[in-house]
Amino acid sequence: DQQVKQNSPSLSVQEGRISILNCDYTNSMFDYFLWYKKYPAEGPTFLISISSIKDKNEDGRFTVFLNKSAKHLSLHIVPSQPGDSAVYFCAASARGQNFVFGPGTRLSVLP
Protein backbone atom coordinates (compact mmCIF):
# COMPACT_ATOMS: atom_id res chain seq x y z
CA ASP A 1 0.00 0.00 0.00
CA GLN A 2 1.62 3.23 -1.16
CA GLN A 3 1.30 5.82 1.56
CA VAL A 4 2.87 8.54 -0.61
CA LYS A 5 1.82 8.79 -4.23
CA GLN A 6 3.10 10.82 -7.13
CA ASN A 7 0.69 9.99 -9.89
CA SER A 8 2.54 11.73 -12.70
CA PRO A 9 5.65 9.74 -13.68
CA SER A 10 6.80 12.59 -15.88
CA LEU A 11 6.19 16.25 -16.65
CA SER A 12 7.47 18.54 -19.40
CA VAL A 13 7.49 22.31 -19.03
CA GLN A 14 8.82 25.14 -21.15
CA GLU A 15 11.70 27.16 -19.73
CA GLY A 16 10.45 30.23 -17.87
CA ARG A 17 7.03 28.75 -17.13
CA ILE A 18 5.78 27.28 -13.87
CA SER A 19 6.34 23.62 -12.96
CA ILE A 20 3.81 22.08 -10.60
CA LEU A 21 4.59 18.69 -9.11
CA ASN A 22 1.93 16.95 -7.09
CA CYS A 23 1.97 14.48 -4.23
CA ASP A 24 -0.84 12.75 -2.35
CA TYR A 25 -0.64 10.83 0.90
CA THR A 26 -2.93 8.54 2.81
CA ASN A 27 -1.54 8.55 6.36
CA SER A 28 -3.20 11.31 8.38
CA MET A 29 -0.44 11.00 11.00
CA PHE A 30 2.15 12.49 8.63
CA ASP A 31 3.22 15.86 10.00
CA TYR A 32 6.40 16.70 8.08
CA PHE A 33 6.80 16.77 4.33
CA LEU A 34 9.80 17.26 2.09
CA TRP A 35 10.77 17.51 -1.55
CA TYR A 36 14.01 16.14 -2.90
CA LYS A 37 15.58 16.51 -6.33
CA LYS A 38 17.68 13.77 -7.85
CA TYR A 39 20.02 13.85 -10.82
CA PRO A 40 21.21 10.60 -12.45
CA ALA A 41 24.05 8.87 -10.61
CA GLU A 42 23.73 11.23 -7.65
CA GLY A 43 21.96 11.07 -4.33
CA PRO A 44 18.74 12.97 -3.63
CA THR A 45 19.26 16.61 -2.69
CA PHE A 46 16.98 18.24 -0.14
CA LEU A 47 14.98 21.12 -1.63
CA ILE A 48 12.31 22.31 0.75
CA SER A 49 10.14 21.08 3.60
CA ILE A 50 6.92 21.98 5.33
CA SER A 51 5.47 21.17 8.71
CA SER A 52 1.79 20.29 9.03
CA ILE A 53 1.16 23.45 11.05
CA LYS A 54 1.75 25.49 7.89
CA ASP A 55 0.10 25.51 4.50
CA LYS A 56 2.85 27.20 2.53
CA ASN A 57 6.61 27.49 2.59
CA GLU A 58 8.68 29.44 0.11
CA ASP A 59 12.38 29.40 -0.71
CA GLY A 60 13.45 31.37 -3.74
CA ARG A 61 11.93 29.83 -6.86
CA PHE A 62 10.49 26.91 -4.88
CA THR A 63 7.20 26.97 -3.00
CA VAL A 64 5.53 24.02 -1.31
CA PHE A 65 1.80 24.06 -0.60
CA LEU A 66 0.11 21.72 1.84
CA ASN A 67 -3.63 20.95 1.87
CA LYS A 68 -4.18 18.76 4.90
CA SER A 69 -7.86 18.20 4.34
CA ALA A 70 -7.15 16.84 0.86
CA LYS A 71 -3.94 15.11 1.99
CA HIS A 72 -2.19 16.78 -0.91
CA LEU A 73 0.94 18.78 -1.36
CA SER A 74 2.51 20.38 -4.36
CA LEU A 75 5.83 21.89 -5.34
CA HIS A 76 5.83 24.97 -7.54
CA ILE A 77 8.97 26.00 -9.39
CA VAL A 78 8.84 29.38 -11.04
CA PRO A 79 10.42 30.28 -13.32
CA SER A 80 11.52 26.82 -14.44
CA GLN A 81 15.08 26.48 -15.71
CA PRO A 82 16.73 23.69 -17.76
CA GLY A 83 18.89 22.85 -14.73
CA ASP A 84 15.71 21.93 -12.87
CA SER A 85 15.36 18.86 -15.09
CA ALA A 86 15.60 15.95 -12.63
CA VAL A 87 13.49 13.43 -10.76
CA TYR A 88 11.57 14.96 -7.85
CA PHE A 89 10.63 12.88 -4.83
CA CYS A 90 8.02 13.76 -2.27
CA ALA A 91 8.59 12.35 1.24
CA ALA A 92 6.63 12.36 4.48
CA SER A 93 7.12 11.36 8.08
CA ALA A 94 5.00 11.03 11.19
CA ARG A 95 6.23 12.36 14.54
CA GLY A 96 9.90 12.15 13.65
CA GLN A 97 9.65 8.60 12.36
CA ASN A 98 11.19 7.33 9.15
CA PHE A 99 10.55 9.04 5.86
CA VAL A 100 8.24 7.44 3.31
CA PHE A 101 9.10 8.39 -0.25
CA GLY A 102 6.90 8.60 -3.32
CA PRO A 103 7.96 6.98 -6.60
CA GLY A 104 9.11 10.28 -8.10
CA THR A 105 8.19 12.52 -11.03
CA ARG A 106 10.65 13.15 -13.82
CA LEU A 107 10.63 16.84 -14.75
CA SER A 108 11.96 17.96 -18.10
CA VAL A 109 12.36 21.70 -18.64
CA LEU A 110 12.60 22.42 -22.34
CA PRO A 111 14.72 25.36 -23.54
Added chain:
Amino acid sequence: NAGVMQNPRHLVRRRGQEARLRCSPMKGHSHVYWYRQLPEEGLKFMVYLQKENIIDESGMPKERFSAEFPKEGPSILRIQQVVRGDSAAYFCASSNLQGGNQPQHFGDGTRLSIL
Protein backbone atom coordinates in the same frame (compact mmCIF):
# COMPACT_ATOMS: atom_id res chain seq x y z
CA ASN B 1 33.89 17.50 2.01
CA ALA B 2 31.43 17.62 4.88
CA GLY B 3 28.70 15.70 3.06
CA VAL B 4 27.57 12.10 3.42
CA MET B 5 30.23 9.83 1.95
CA GLN B 6 29.46 6.42 0.55
CA ASN B 7 31.88 3.90 -0.83
CA PRO B 8 32.34 2.19 -3.07
CA ARG B 9 30.31 4.03 -5.71
CA HIS B 10 30.03 0.86 -7.75
CA LEU B 11 30.30 -2.70 -6.55
CA VAL B 12 30.14 -5.86 -8.62
CA ARG B 13 29.64 -9.22 -6.97
CA ARG B 14 28.90 -12.74 -8.15
CA ARG B 15 25.94 -14.63 -6.78
CA GLY B 16 26.75 -16.07 -3.36
CA GLN B 17 29.40 -13.52 -2.46
CA GLU B 18 29.17 -10.89 0.24
CA ALA B 19 28.70 -7.18 -0.35
CA ARG B 20 29.77 -4.50 2.15
CA LEU B 21 28.60 -0.94 1.67
CA ARG B 22 30.02 1.88 3.76
CA CYS B 23 28.59 5.21 4.81
CA SER B 24 30.16 8.07 6.73
CA PRO B 25 27.51 10.57 7.88
CA MET B 26 27.81 14.31 7.73
CA LYS B 27 29.94 15.82 10.45
CA GLY B 28 27.88 16.22 13.60
CA HIS B 29 25.16 13.82 12.48
CA SER B 30 24.52 10.80 14.66
CA HIS B 31 21.52 9.30 12.84
CA VAL B 32 22.04 7.12 9.77
CA TYR B 33 19.44 5.68 7.39
CA TRP B 34 19.81 3.18 4.58
CA TYR B 35 17.52 3.09 1.56
CA ARG B 36 17.34 0.90 -1.53
CA GLN B 37 16.21 2.08 -4.93
CA LEU B 38 15.26 -0.40 -7.62
CA PRO B 39 15.18 0.77 -11.26
CA GLU B 40 12.24 3.11 -11.98
CA GLU B 41 11.12 3.04 -8.35
CA GLY B 42 11.37 5.36 -5.38
CA LEU B 43 13.53 4.95 -2.33
CA LYS B 44 12.52 2.22 0.08
CA PHE B 45 13.52 2.59 3.72
CA MET B 46 15.62 -0.27 5.06
CA VAL B 47 17.11 0.59 8.45
CA TYR B 48 17.69 3.46 10.87
CA LEU B 49 20.68 3.45 13.21
CA GLN B 50 22.27 5.60 15.83
CA LYS B 51 25.74 4.99 17.18
CA GLU B 52 25.94 1.35 18.29
CA ASN B 53 22.15 0.94 18.12
CA ILE B 54 19.64 -0.23 15.54
CA ILE B 55 16.55 1.91 16.07
CA ASP B 56 14.29 0.62 13.30
CA GLU B 57 15.01 -2.24 10.92
CA SER B 58 11.45 -2.75 9.73
CA GLY B 59 12.48 -2.33 6.08
CA MET B 60 15.30 -4.84 6.16
CA PRO B 61 14.82 -8.28 4.58
CA LYS B 62 14.77 -10.87 7.35
CA GLU B 63 17.67 -12.87 5.96
CA ARG B 64 21.11 -12.08 4.55
CA PHE B 65 20.96 -8.33 5.32
CA SER B 66 22.48 -6.67 8.36
CA ALA B 67 23.59 -3.18 9.33
CA GLU B 68 25.76 -1.63 11.99
CA PHE B 69 26.94 1.80 13.05
CA PRO B 70 29.87 1.29 15.42
CA LYS B 71 31.16 3.79 17.91
CA GLU B 72 34.12 4.47 15.66
CA GLY B 73 34.04 4.33 11.89
CA PRO B 74 31.39 4.30 9.18
CA SER B 75 28.04 2.59 9.10
CA ILE B 76 28.12 -0.72 7.22
CA LEU B 77 25.32 -2.38 5.27
CA ARG B 78 26.21 -6.02 4.74
CA ILE B 79 24.53 -8.37 2.30
CA GLN B 80 25.51 -12.01 2.53
CA GLN B 81 25.11 -14.59 -0.25
CA VAL B 82 23.96 -11.99 -2.75
CA VAL B 83 21.36 -12.85 -5.39
CA ARG B 84 20.47 -11.13 -8.66
CA GLY B 85 17.51 -9.39 -7.03
CA ASP B 86 19.89 -7.50 -4.73
CA SER B 87 21.06 -5.43 -7.71
CA ALA B 88 20.02 -1.87 -6.88
CA ALA B 89 21.27 1.52 -5.79
CA TYR B 90 21.76 1.73 -2.06
CA PHE B 91 21.63 5.18 -0.51
CA CYS B 92 22.68 6.29 2.91
CA ALA B 93 21.35 9.42 4.58
CA SER B 94 22.16 11.17 7.84
CA SER B 95 20.45 13.69 10.01
CA ASN B 96 20.72 15.55 13.22
CA LEU B 97 17.37 15.17 14.91
CA GLN B 98 18.05 17.69 17.64
CA GLY B 99 15.33 20.32 17.64
CA GLY B 100 12.54 18.42 15.91
CA ASN B 101 11.94 17.36 12.31
CA GLN B 102 15.05 17.68 10.23
CA PRO B 103 15.72 16.77 6.60
CA GLN B 104 17.92 13.82 5.84
CA HIS B 105 20.99 14.45 3.71
CA PHE B 106 21.96 11.78 1.22
CA GLY B 107 25.16 10.38 -0.15
CA ASP B 108 25.57 9.60 -3.84
CA GLY B 109 24.84 5.93 -3.34
CA THR B 110 26.47 2.59 -4.07
CA ARG B 111 25.34 0.85 -7.22
CA LEU B 112 25.45 -2.87 -6.60
CA SER B 113 25.48 -5.20 -9.58
CA ILE B 114 25.18 -8.95 -9.16
CA LEU B 115 26.53 -11.10 -11.96
